Amino acid sequence: MGTFICTKCHTEFPLDRPLWQCPCGGLLDIDIKADLPIELLQRRPPTMWRYREILPVVDDTNIVSYDEGFTPLVKISFARHTVFVKQDYLFPTGSFKDRGAALLISKAKELGIDRVIEDSSGNAGAAIAAYSARAGIACDIYVPENASPDKIAQIKAYGAQVHMIQGSREEVAQKTLGQAARTYYASHCWNPMFMHGTKTFAYEVCEQLDWYAPHTLVVPVGGGTLLLGAYIGFTEMLGAGLTNRLPRIIAVQAERCAPLAHAFNKEEHIAGDGLYFDTIAKGIAISNPIRRSQILTAVQMSDGCFITVTDAEIIQALKDLCARGFYVEPTAAATIAGLRRYLETAPPNEMIVSTLTGHGLKTSNLIQELLQ
Ligand SMILES: Cc1ncc(COP(=O)(O)O)c(C=O)c1O
Ligand SMILES: [Zn+2]
Structure with a gap:
C-alpha cells in the first residue's frame, strides 16, 4: 500500500x-496508488475513512477515529459570487488538523508506538493529543510560551504533557527536533502521514461536487499541511482518472508573516530574513516552513498565486463571518479575507471552494477583544 x-x-x-x-x-x-472504488462509496459511512483504499493503514482494527470528516460544504454568497465553503472547523477538536492526526496516530498505533511528540502553536497539538488519548498513546506537546492559553488548556485536558518553550515558533520546532531523535515525531510538517490525512479534504470536496474539481481553491497556508494535502489529493485523483482538473490554488498568508508569498513573488522581506512581525492569524504565522519549496511548486503547478491580507482585513472578515453565524478563529477568517480579495477580480462563473479551518470557541477571549 x-x-x-x-x-x-x-x-x-x-x-x-x-x-x-x-x-x-x-x-x-x-x-500511493489511488485505487478507489467510487461505486462503493455511497454505501460507506460519511467519514474521511470512506476513502479507505488511499489511507495507508493496513489493518482496520488500528484505525483511531471519532467518525470524523465528510464536513459540510455550504454555499456562502459574497457580492456577485457564491462560494462553496468547507466547514472544517466542525471536527472533534475544532480544526481541520484532525484529518492529519487521525491517519498519523492510526499508523503510529499500527507500528506499535507507545509515545509520540509534536510541536504546535495549538491546533495540531490538540488534534495529536486527542487522537493519542483515544489510542492510549502517551503524548508530549511542545508549545511556544505565547500560545493561546485556551489551546494549551485543550491539549492538557486530553492528558498530554505540555512543554512550554521560550522563543519563537521555529525555536520550539528546533527544540522538539532534538527530542525527536529518541521518540516518534508526530509532526504535522515532517511526518508525511499527516498530509495523507489532510488530502481527504480534496477527496471530500470532489465527491461533494459529483467528482468535478472546482476551478479555484482558496486556502490558508502556514506550514502547508492543508495546501499540500489538497494538492496531493487532487493530483492523486487526476492520476487515477477520478476527477477532471487540478484547481488553481490561491494561497492566503497574513501580510505580517508572509515568507511564502514573498518568495513566490520574489520580493524582498520587509522585515529582513527570518524576522517577521506577529499577526492575529497565529496558525499561519510560520516564518520558515520546512516544506517551503514543495508549497511554492504546488501553487506554481496549479497556475495559482499568493494573496496576503492585513490584520485589519482579517478582523473585518471575522466580523462579517460572525454576523452570518460562522464562529471561527482569526486564522480561519484570514482565509475569507483572502477570498474576498480574490473575488474582486475573479471571473463571474468560476466554481470556487474555500474553507473555515478553526473553531472560534478556541479563541473566544481574543475574538471578544477584536470585535470590540
Ligand atoms: C485554524 C488554522 N488554519 C490554518 C492553518 C494553516 O496550517 P497549514 O499551513 O499547516 O495547513 C492552521 C495551522 O495551524 C490553523 O490552526
Ligand atoms: Zn534521503
Whole structure:
C-alpha cells in the first residue's frame, strides 16, 4: 500500500517502518496508488475513512477515529459570487488538523508506538493529543510560551504533557527536533502521514461536487499541511482518472508573516530574513516552513498565486463571518479575507471552494477583544 520516498536522496522505504524523516535528513513523501472504488462509496459511512483504499493503514482494527470528516460544504454568497465553503472547523477538536492526526496516530498505533511528540502553536497539538488519548498513546506537546492559553488548556485536558518553550515558533520546532531523535515525531510538517490525512479534504470536496474539481481553491497556508494535502489529493485523483482538473490554488498568508508569498513573488522581506512581525492569524504565522519549496511548486503547478491580507482585513472578515453565524478563529477568517480579495477580480462563473479551518470557541477571549 505505497512507499515512503525521500525528497532529497530519492531512496524508497516500506511504510511499515516508523519513519518521519529519511536517514539522510531529507523530507519524506508517500507514493500511493489511488485505487478507489467510487461505486462503493455511497454505501460507506460519511467519514474521511470512506476513502479507505488511499489511507495507508493496513489493518482496520488500528484505525483511531471519532467518525470524523465528510464536513459540510455550504454555499456562502459574497457580492456577485457564491462560494462553496468547507466547514472544517466542525471536527472533534475544532480544526481541520484532525484529518492529519487521525491517519498519523492510526499508523503510529499500527507500528506499535507507545509515545509520540509534536510541536504546535495549538491546533495540531490538540488534534495529536486527542487522537493519542483515544489510542492510549502517551503524548508530549511542545508549545511556544505565547500560545493561546485556551489551546494549551485543550491539549492538557486530553492528558498530554505540555512543554512550554521560550522563543519563537521555529525555536520550539528546533527544540522538539532534538527530542525527536529518541521518540516518534508526530509532526504535522515532517511526518508525511499527516498530509495523507489532510488530502481527504480534496477527496471530500470532489465527491461533494459529483467528482468535478472546482476551478479555484482558496486556502490558508502556514506550514502547508492543508495546501499540500489538497494538492496531493487532487493530483492523486487526476492520476487515477477520478476527477477532471487540478484547481488553481490561491494561497492566503497574513501580510505580517508572509515568507511564502514573498518568495513566490520574489520580493524582498520587509522585515529582513527570518524576522517577521506577529499577526492575529497565529496558525499561519510560520516564518520558515520546512516544506517551503514543495508549497511554492504546488501553487506554481496549479497556475495559482499568493494573496496576503492585513490584520485589519482579517478582523473585518471575522466580523462579517460572525454576523452570518460562522464562529471561527482569526486564522480561519484570514482565509475569507483572502477570498474576498480574490473575488474582486475573479471571473463571474468560476466554481470556487474555500474553507473555515478553526473553531472560534478556541479563541473566544481574543475574538471578544477584536470585535470590540
Ligand atoms: C485554524 C488554522 N488554519 C490554518 C492553518 C494553516 O496550517 P497549514 O499551513 O499547516 O495547513 C492552521 C495551522 O495551524 C490553523 O490552526
Ligand atoms: Zn534521503
